[in-house]
Amino acid sequence: MFSQGQVIFGIIFVIVFSIVIIKSYKKDAESNKKYYKGSFWVLFAFIAFIMSIAAIKFVLGY
Secondary structure (H helix, E strand, O other): OHHHHHHHHHHHHHHHHHHHHHHHHHHHHHHHHHHHOOOOHHHHHHHHHHHHHHHHHHHHHH
């Protein structure tokens, strides 16, 4: 199905891509804590909003 060259390329690509993503995440982790402080509350409000919509739908029986 795949040639040997394609399989080797795929394996190398996944390894290099994973390393780059992990390195970028570690680099940005400190600045994300600084600049996105309090973003947890936005996520909490979004989840609460979705849950309230689901509760209203359940109560009204739609």
